[in-house]
Amino acid sequence: MITKNRALFKLKVSDLFPLKDRLFHLIFPEKCTACSAELSTSDRHLCPFCLLDLDYTYFEKYTEATAVEKLFWGRVPIEQAYAHLFYRKGGSTQQILHALKYTYNGQIGRAFGKSIGQSLRQQQKWMDVDVLVPVPIHPKKEFTRGYNQSALIAEGISESMGIPVQSLGLQKSTHTASQTRKGRFLRWENVQNNFSLSSQSDFTGKHIVFVDDVITTGATLESLIRTVLDKYPDIRISVISLAFAA
Ligand SMILES: [Zn+2]
Structure with a gap:
């Protein structure tokens, strides 16, 4: 837990935009077009399972x-x-x-x-x-x-x-x-x-x-x-x- 918090403080300025995106995602989570599962911030449109399908x-x-x-x-x-x-x-x-x-x-x-x-x-x-x-x-x-x-x-x-x-x-x-x-x-x-x-x-x-x-x-x-x-x-x-x- 401590290491995780420390990692957060090591964020560079360039990381701030993805963080902003992540916050946006927390409020408005994107869903998989095929199965409606909530997507992680690294996925676009489709979840990994549907992508593989x-x-x-x-x-x-x-x-x-x-x-x-x-x-x-x-x-x-x-x-x-x-x-x-x-x-x-x-x-x-x-x-x-x-x-x-x-x-x-x-x-x-x-x-x-x-x-x-x-x-x-x-x-x-x-x-x-x-x-x-x-x-x-x-x-x-x-x-x-x-x-x-x-x-x-x-x-x-x-x-x-x-x-x-x-x-x-x-x-x-x-x-x-x-x-x-x-x-x-x-x-x-x-x-x-x-x-x-x-x-x-x-x-x-x-x-x-x-x-x-x-x-x-x-x-x-x-x-x-x-x-x-x-x-x-x-x-x-x-x-x-x-x-x-x-
Ligand atoms: Zn899916």
């Missing part, structure tokens, strides 16, 4: 086609696709995606976006990308939620890769009901006519990357890519998602 795909190390790329085969032409984490029901990734969508948590969206950027920025094949385009959500949803979660991820990627973010002048034209209980066919019918493009954006001749929070069947992205290719037949399209339900 994250299932990284390591797709950036693949030389052959990845599972998320194969998902689009025979459906729409894409240059390449990347997903950062595998989505497992009940895992940390599910909790993170939920927090990203339903509790305003811009910080964690940007933090994971940065992490994606760090994985991809050394990769030759991602170097000629011109613009990051967040997958749009219904304007009504964006209004009530206050943000588009995919835009937050795109901002983080942009920060670490230096690629600009541009919103697509594209809107979902109808309010889709929850798709989770529907099968693949129903879901496809549900989304295929739901997008309309506005004329503000010009992506002629560019390599654009759609940024999404989670890819399950790929139906939403397929619909989006078809719509965009109708308008800009000469563009190249790639996809980045935070999570992938394999």
Whole structure:
């Protein structure tokens, strides 16, 4: 106990700021985004247990086609696709995606976006990308939620890769009901006519990357890519998602 107290008096001026942070933490403790456990001052967003539970795909190390790329085969032409984490029901990734969508948590969206950027920025094949385009959500949803979660991820990627973010002048034209209980066919019918493009954006001749929070069947992205290719037949399209339900 005595040694501990002595150690306190040995604090240097430069240590005062962390101490201030620690005091702030005592009053407003940050909680783990995934499990709500109280975080220690050295942790950010996730506790060590949830951090260990994250299932990284390591797709950036693949030389052959990845599972998320194969998902689009025979459906729409894409240059390449990347997903950062595998989505497992009940895992940390599910909790993170939920927090990203339903509790305003811009910080964690940007933090994971940065992490994606760090994985991809050394990769030759991602170097000629011109613009990051967040997958749009219904304007009504964006209004009530206050943000588009995919835009937050795109901002983080942009920060670490230096690629600009541009919103697509594209809107979902109808309010889709929850798709989770529907099968693949129903879901496809549900989304295929739901997008309309506005004329503000010009992506002629560019390599654009759609940024999404989670890819399950790929139906939403397929619909989006078809719509965009109708308008800009000469563009190249790639996809980045935070999570992938394999
Ligand atoms: Zn946790």
